[in-house]
Amino acid sequence: MSKVVLITGGSSGIGKSIGEFLCAxxxxxxxxxxxPHNYPETKFPILALDVKDISTINAAINTVIEKEGRLDVLINNAGAGITGPIEETPEAEIKKNFETNFFGPINVIKAVLPQMRSQKAGLIINITSIAGYMGLPYRGIYSASKGALELITEAFRMELKGFNINMTNVAPGDFATNIAAGRYHAPLLEDSPYREPYGNTLDLMNEHVDAGSDPNEMAKAIFKIINTSKPKVHYKVGEFMQKFSIVLKRILPDKVYEKLLMNHYKL
Structure with a gap:
């Protein structure tokens, strides 16, 4: 029997690549x-859902269950980027990012759990980020929101063990997607003390995304995880040095690692 998969943020980028690969x-x-009306030609149905709106979450999940009678895999992929000096990032934008990257996935998880519990089976995959393993300059809010999702998944996994529901994190590095176009950028203020270093870091971040890996690599990784009987707690997908940066953070003294990051971003 074919598994039923729901992918939040499935209309473009990594989510679309995963969906098309799984359809195949x-x-x-x-x-x-x-x-969803902006995507009339897709290889799979696109439902209306805003992770910040619980009523749309419930409506979308109910639609899937009514049509298919079950929901086997949730892929929490919807997310938003945010850049800027923390001092100059509006509080409203910080809260909005956490609503999308942290509270949103939690609300979707809560909404699918009753169905998965009744099935006595389910898999939840949270798409986080390698940036969630470290506080990156001028990406601190994004790092914090993705890091929070990584940690809460660890707790969730243990709470769900008794229901035969698995949960895991998949942290991608830089992939060639349109994420930069939808990212909130704190403006480069002429009189800002951060103007030059923030501007240089912003250019570097955009270069990394433009030269990023093929999103199909993420799709292949997700497919493999779905077919794993006992998923790990954490997965990392990306170029070797991006994944190795997490290892370095674990083994190097804090100040040495901080110096490496500052050198990388030319700070």
Whole structure:
């Protein structure tokens, strides 16, 4: 029996690549978007869902269950980027980012759990980020929101063990997607003390995304995880040095690692 998969943020980028790959493997796939009417030609249905709006979360999940009778895999992929000096990032934008990257996935998880519990089976995959393993300059809010999702998954996993529901994190590095276009950028203020270093770091971040890996690598990794009977707690997908940066953070003294990051970003 084909597994039923729901992918939040499935209309573009990594989510779309995952959905198309799973469709080719004969999964039953549903994606979501805040504006599904913008995507009339897709290989799988796109449902209306805003992770900041619980009513749309419940409506989308109910639609999948009514049509398919079950929901086997949730892929929490919807997310938003944010850059800027923390001092100059508006509080409203910080809260909005956490609503999307942290509270949103939690609300979607809560909404699917009753169905998965009744099935006595389910898999939840949270798409986080390698940036969530370290506090990156001018990406501190993004790092914090993704790091929070990584940690809460660890707790969630233990709470769900008794229901035969698995949960895991998949942390991608830089992939060639349109994420930069939808990212909130704190403006480069002419009189800001951060103007030059922030501007240089912003250019570097955009270069990394433009030269990023093929999103199909993420799709292949997700497919492999779905077919794993006992998923690990954490997975990392990306170029070797991006994944190795996590190892270095674990083994190097804090100030040495901080110096490496500052050198990398030319700070």
């Amino acid at each position: 493997k004969e999964f039953i796939v549903y994606g979501t978007s805040r504006s």
